[in-house]
Amino acid sequence: MFALLTFSEPVTGQFKKNQEIVLRDTLDQALDVSDFIIHAHGFLPVPFFITEPALGGFGGGLGLVFLKRRPNIIYRRHGKEIERPTQPDVTGGGALYTLNNTWAGLIFQSGTWIKAKSKYRIVSGYADINLSFYRTTESDEEHKFEFNLRTIPIFFSLQKHIGPSAWSAGLSYLFLNTNVQLRSQELPTFLQDKEWNSTVSMPGVIVEMDNRDNIFTPDRGKRFRVSTSWSNDLFGSDYDYVNADAFFHAWVPCSPKLIAGFRYEVQQVFGDTPFYMLPYMNLRGVPTARYQGNIFSVTEGEVRWDFVPRWSTVFFGGTGKVYSEWSEFTESDWISSAGAGFRYLIARKFKLRMGLDVAKGPEQWTYYFVVGNAWLR
Numbered sequence: 001m002f003a004l005l006t007f008s009e010p011v012t013g014q015f016k017k018n019q020e021i022v023l024r025d026t027l028d029q030a031l032d033v034s035d036f037i038i039h040a041h042g043f044l045p046v047p048f049f050i051t052e053p054a055l056g057g058f059g060g061g062l063g064l065v066f067l068k069r070r071p072n073i074i075y076r077r078h079g080k081e082i083e084r085p086t087q088p089d090v091t092g093g094g095a096l097y098t099l100n101n102t103w104a105g106l107i108f109q110s111g112t113w114i115k116a117k118s119k120y121r122i123v124s125g126y127a128d129i130n131l132s133f134y135r136t137t138e139s140d141e142e143h144k145f146e147f148n149l150r151t152i153p154i155f156f157s158l159q160k161h162i163g164p165s166a167w168s169a170g171l172s173y174l175f176l177n178t179n180v181q182l183r184s185q186e187l188p189t190f191l192q193d194k195e196w197n198s199t200v201s202m203p204g205v206i207v208e209m210d211n212r213d214n215i216f217t218p219d220r221g222k223r224f225r226v227s228t229s230w231s232n233d234l235f236g237s238d239y240d241y242v243n244a245d246a247f248f249h250a251w252v253p254c255s256p257k258l259i260a261g262f263r264y265e266v267q268q269v270f271g272d273t274p275f276y277m278l279p280y281m282n283l284r285g286v287p288t289a290r291y292q293g294n295i296f297s298v299t300e301g302e303v304r305w306d307f308v309p310r311w312s313t314v315f316f317g318g319t320g321k322v323y324s325e326w327s328e329f330t331e332s333d334w335i336s337s338a339g340a341g342f343r344y345l346i347a348r349k350f351k352l353r354m355g356l357d358v359a360k361g362p363e364q365w366t367y368y369f370v371v372g373n374a375w376l377r
Contacts, residue, residue: 034349049369054287059098075164082164086112118160146183166211176200201237204229216372217353218251241271261302268295285337285361293322312343337361
C-alpha cells in the first residue's frame with residue numbers, strides 16, 4: 001500500500017482549479033490513474049485486497065493517504081551540482097479485515113529529510129491476527145496450533161544517503177507488545193510462559209543499495225540490503241536474541257518486451273526468539289508461517305512479457321528451505337512453488353502495474369493481488 005503512492009520520477013506541470021480529472025491516458029485513451037494520483041487534493045482513498053491463505057484467503061481494506069512532493073536533494077562535487085530524485089512524503093492510515101476475523105488498523109509516514117539528506121519511515125497501529133503455527137513432534141507427526149495474536153507494533157527507520165550514489169545506511173527500531181491467546185484445545189510445549197503477554201524491543205542497523213529504474217515494476221537495476229537488529233532487556237525487551245536479514249533483487253531486460261527478475265533472501269535468528277518472530281518460508285503459494293525455523297533462505301525467478309503496451313504476462317517459480325542450523329541444510333526438505341499471472345499498466349507516468357498471480361505450493365493453490373511487484377519490501 002505504501003509503495004503504490006511513491007513517485008518514481010519527477011512530476012511537472014500545474015493542475016488548475018476545477019480542472020476535470022479523466023481516468024484515461026492522453027496517449028492511448030486507455031484506463032489510467034496517473035493524473036488522479038498526481039492531482040488529487042487532500043486525502044486519497046486507496047482500496048486494496050488481502051489474499052494471504054493463512055489469513056482466510058480473502059480480505060480487504062482501505063487506506064487514506066496524503067501526498068506532499070519534495071524537492072530533489074542537491075549534492076555539490078568539484079563545483080558541479082548533482083541532483084538525487086526524492087520520494088514524496090506519504091502520510092496516512094488504513095484498516096483491513098479478512099475472512100478469518102483478522103483485523104488491523106495503522107498509521108504511517110514516510111518521506112525525505114532534505115536537510116539531513118536522509119529518508120525515514122514510521123509505522124504504528126494495532127492488529128488482531130488469527131494465525132496457525134505448525135510443529136513436528138519427535139515421532140515425526142505434525143501438529144497444527146491456532147493462535148490469536150493481539151499486538152501493538154511501532155517501527156521507525158532513518159537512512160542517510162551516501163552522497164549521490166545508490167547507497168544508504170542508517171538505524172531502525174522495532175517495538176512489539178503482544179498478547180497471545182490459544183485457539184486450539186492442545187497446549188503447545190514450545191510456548192513459553194512469558195509469551196502470553198510480552199514485549200519485543202529491537203534497535204538495528206541497515207545498509208542498502210538501490211539503483212532500480214523504477215520502484216514499482218522495475219525493468220532493470222538491483223536492490224541489496226543487509227540489516228541486523230538486537231532484542232535485549234537493556235532496551236526493555238523480554239527476549240534476548242539477534243535477527244540478521246539480507247536480500248538481493250535484480251532485474252535484467254532480455255529484450256524490450258521481456259524482463260527477467262531474480263530474488264535471493266536469507267534470514268537467521270540467534271538466541272531466545274518468540275515463536276511468532278521466527279523466520280518462515282516466504283514464497284507465493286506457501287501460507288505465512290506454514291514452515292518456520294531459525295534460518296530461512298529462498299531463491300526465486302520471474303519473467304515478465306509485455307506482449308502489448310498495457311498488458312503483461314508473468315511466470316515465476318522459487319524454492320527454499322527452513323532449518324534450525326546450517327549443518328541441517330542438506331537434510332531439510334526443499335519447499336517449492338510456481339505460478340503465473342498477468343499485469344496491467346494502471347499508471348503509465350509511474351510505470352505502475354497491477355494484476356493477479358496464481359501459484360501452486362506444496363499443499364494448495366493460492367492467488368495474490370499484486371500492486372507493483374511481488375517483491376516489495
